[in-house]
Amino acid sequence: MTTCWVIYNGSLVSDKFADQARLVADAAERAGVTAKLMKNYETMMDLSSELELPDFAVLLDKDILLGYFLKSRGVPVYNDPAIIDLCDNKATQYIQLAALGLPMPQTIVAPKVYPNFSILESGYFERVIEKLGFPMIIKEGHGSFGMKVYLIEHEAAFYAKVEELRGIDFVFQEFIRTSEGRDIRVNIVGGEIVAAMYRHSETDFRANITNGGKASPIELTEAQEQMAIKAADAVGAIFAGVDLLFGENEEPLVCEVNAAAHIRNILNVTGVNVADAMISYILEDLR
Ligand SMILES: Nc1ncnc2c1ncn2[C@@H]1O[C@H](COP(=O)(O)OP(=O)(O)O)[C@@H](O)[C@H]1O
Ligand SMILES: [Mg+2]
Known part of the structure; x- marks a missing residue:
């Protein structure tokens, strides 16, 4: 029997973090894995004692230290905490994206x-x-x-x-004025695009849904697809939520890569449950 922990941050009061974890845990159960929802502080990182550990962990939080701790005990962690660390700071992430020559705002x-x-x-x-x-x-x-x-x-x-x-x-x-109030979110798992949505806001330059943006499904152009995949790859994110901006002539620019991307909105908008792809990637990877 395969077991996993799906870890989210227990200090945040909004239900969207637990909801995100439930989506992943449900997908694991559908794939025959025994999944446990875990708040990050439920595992005490007591360096001097033994712990009962799962076969793998899905880290939906930015508790990077917990990721390093679990890895030190031999637990495969997705995304790798070093990748979450890199992406969690937009400055380190942009340094890496620029080093690999990805088109992005100056x-x-x-x-x-x-x-x-x-x-x-x-x-x-x-x-x-x-x-x-x-x-x-x-x-x-x-x-x-x-x-x-x-x-x-x-x-x-x-x-x-x-x-x-x-x-x-x-x-x-x-x-990027040509992208004012609009962007694209692309969810990627293991180098493949699983779902994408167009987001736009009538009231703000930011297209985030949490900030009042509205989303709809979108058919990506070849250029958008390639850019999203390259961006996820550039930072080494197995699971990625890539934001793309619209440059001159609609050419795609990388806005950011999220290594702990939320998947509820994209499920509601496109009907695609990214969690199933995440779990099937992990099970294949562990084989
Ligand atoms: N350089 C930019 N030019 C125009 N709009 C931008 C730019 N950077 C970000 N935005 C807008 O702001 C939103 C939030 O920025 P983002 O870098 O994705 O941060 P967050 O992690 O908060 O989502 C983007 O989705 C996009 O709509
Ligand atoms: Mg964003």
């Missing part, structure tokens, strides 16, 4: 500034403004559902934001 990784200090007088920020102009996007390294992505329209907002973000990883990014 991006500048902000330098580390300690919270009690400031580089306002250094001239650094003027160089950023000169390169990117306004409006500009500022994106925190760690953020989801569009909540840590800001459209900066003028200097006053720019300087206020960079001062506010001292001590936090973030990037400056070109605003």
Whole structure:
């Protein structure tokens, strides 16, 4: 009998994290695997004691340390915690995407500034403004559902934001006007596209559904398909939710790769349950 843990974050109050885990656990059960839903803190990472462990774990959380802990005990973890770690910080992720030459908005990784200090007088920020102009996007390294992505329209907002973000990883990014309020989400499992949706918002530059965007199924162009697969591959994500923007002439640009992508919305919109593909990939991989 094969057993697995489906791990989600137990500290978040929204039901969408448990719901996501239930989708994956149900898919595991359908495939004959005994699945246990686990809040991340239900496993005590007590380094000095033995634990009863599953045959594999699906890590739907960003508790990267738990992933490393389970791996150290010999449990295969999907996605690999090192990949979740890389993707969880948009700055490290963009460094990797750019190194592999993927088309993406022009991006500048902000330098580390300690919270009690400031580089306002250094001239650094003027160089950023000169390169990117306004409006500009500022994106925190760690953020989801569009909540840590800001459209900066003028200097006053720019300087206020960079001062506010001292001590936090973030990037400056070109605003892709041709993609304002719209993007594409592509769910990939093991290098193959499982489902995709078009998202658009009438009220915000961000297309995230949680932020008021509406979604519909979409038939991807060949270029969009290739770009999504390349992006997931570039960061090594077996399970990936790739966001694509629309550049000039609709050419696809990589917006980000989520290594712990939610699958409820795409199920509701397309009828495709990505969890089944995830479980069947894992079972094949473990064979
Ligand atoms: N450079 C950009 N130009 C235009 N729109 C953007 C840009 N970056 C992000 N967006 C919009 O903001 C949304 C959220 O950004 P994203 O990087 O995907 O962060 P999150 O992890 O919060 O989803 C995207 O889905 C897209 O609609
Ligand atoms: Mg996104």
